[in-house]
Amino acid sequence: MTIEKKFSVCGMCTVRCPIQVDMKDGDIKFIQGNPHSPLKGALCARGAAGPGLINDPDRIRTPLIREGERGQGKWRQSSWDEALDYVADKLKTVIREYGSRSLLWSDRGGPFRDLHQAFMKGIGSPNYCNHDATCARNVQHAAMSLFGFGRKGVLYDLKNARHVVLQTRNIFEAINVKEVNDLLDSLGNGGKLTVIDVRANVSAAKANRFLLIKPGTDYALNLAVIHELIDKKLYDADFVEKWFKDFQELENFVRDYTPDWAEGKTGIKAQEIRNFAADLAAASPSVIWHPGWMNARYTDSFYVSRTIYIINSLLGSIGAKGGLPFMAKPGDCGRKGLKALAGLFPKPEDKRADGAGWKHKHIDPGPGLLHLAFKAIETSDPYPVKAYISYRHDPLMAFPDPEAQKKMLEKLDLMVSVTFSWSATAWHSDVVLPLSPYLERESIIAAKNGLKPHFFIRQRALEPKYENRSDWEIICGLAKRLGLDAMAFDSIEDIWKFQLQDTGVSIDDFEATGIVPLTDKPIYFGEDKFQFKTESGKIEMIAPKWENSGIPSLKPYEDKPDPGPGFFRITFGRCGVHTQGHTINNPILFEQMSENVLWINSDKASEMGIAEGDMVRVSANNSYSGKLKAHVTSFIHPQAVFMVHGFGSEVPAETRAFKKGVADFRLMKGGMDIWDKAGGGVALQEHFVKVEKI
């Protein structure tokens, strides 16, 4: 039996693990994590379910152009030429009337975004956005406010860590395969794990210490840990002396935030906080208190991430092996990086519609804030935004209050969705351009920075079964029609050659393993090579950019309201077999989990006469309510209810997922206006819901 190996990249979540696809006679026989990568063959359940996309009868097979009203689901099939001509003509009209800046783009970020950003720069629009306002914007800005560089300036050396703390990071369910494997290695070698959460998730089940925290009080806990580290002199004094600026201000600020004070706020015993701080100090500097991944939770989540980075810094773990070492890039290996497609065009001169970088001077203009860009669509302030392309992004499922969003989107003259699967946003679009599922798709070459930087490639394992196209075919097809000749590539090989110019790497070098390493050995920078990008070159407790915007660097703790009788704070998260909304309808994963349940505290449930498996109604202060089964457990805080995000599809074309479970984001009325002003993240857990037994 001759097996052909194809090296590619998983597309079932935004992690994009390198994979090996074993093919025989044109069929997929097996998928595994690329054995030449640190995955060593491992994949998660979602990665293994990729083939479910290929023969799915719900798959979008041709371009579609809307015939009825938006969201009505009346489509006509079209050829690619007709669909791309249609989109390009509409874009030309919008640009003629309102200027290039009237086009908005959003995607899910990741290693292939260079092509998208090139397209937007070619058009001349500054309004490239990604999903990060509902993900890691607060973390990004917390890092920038202290270090002058973003969250990817350092990495997590989980494998070598002696103590890992997960707060707003559920690593064993919101899975990144390499990180999970590395953490398991650390635990296997005697490393400790602490989990802080409002419920005992799977990560908590593997922890040495689980701290059940009152929802919305994480900042109080972190302030108390800082207090304890400083008060008991448990911090790394040499590191602080060398790298901290304004340490005295920090010390003064946390003086009253004692563990006893924090016990009253968080519900975590003061002695437990003291023991925890001592354990962290004992393991320093090989400590990772993870600053969060999806941390768009509360209006003070920026400060949660910021205090996490401060704790890591106090423990000397920034830059340390087993802590958060600096991210190495190709240049650190004496190599050139990929040539940027975005470099083909000059930076657009206009200011961003969402105000990032000018109205909100402390906000990194990179991927902007999509909720504010949507506001600009609604108000035409600071200028009209009239066309919107969502690329594999589903804001109507990922951002709160879809009915409010739809009102904003009414003002668009053109709404296009590029997607391989149905989504609420695609269903509401004017044109759907069907992307190939990733096993049928080629993408631009990607670079991975880290301890061992490398390039990696996504090749097609299968030829497209229907009228689906790769991202580069769609974007270059539009570029051609819009006169962006510099990026009107005719083949993926031409793009790959362009990217590899001057790198000393050829396309053939990917043949054997799909990966081209740029160094043999992990790169750890010594302290002489540390580079903080702040004005002082140090870790700044007082961040001038934030202070100049009227935002305190060290914000006093403020209490949040408690839920009223019969109400709970809504919390949400991931499970190991789904990636938010886009995998629920996958035939293989739907079989694993077809609807969500409502976690509710057993004491509260008993007061309300709710037993395990009872149907309950969840509603907010709007017309939406949903019914789902109760999961009664003592492993959730009494003030919170929890559900897995992504369920409750209202898209009939998702025949399996349609109306299965409840949609958390529909319960977040007015949520587009509730966001963390310091970090930019939408505050998705600042909502209360009513729960009733049916």
Ligand code: SF4
């Ligand atoms: S974590 Fe799982 S779903 Fe995500 S890219 Fe890796 S294998 Fe695919």
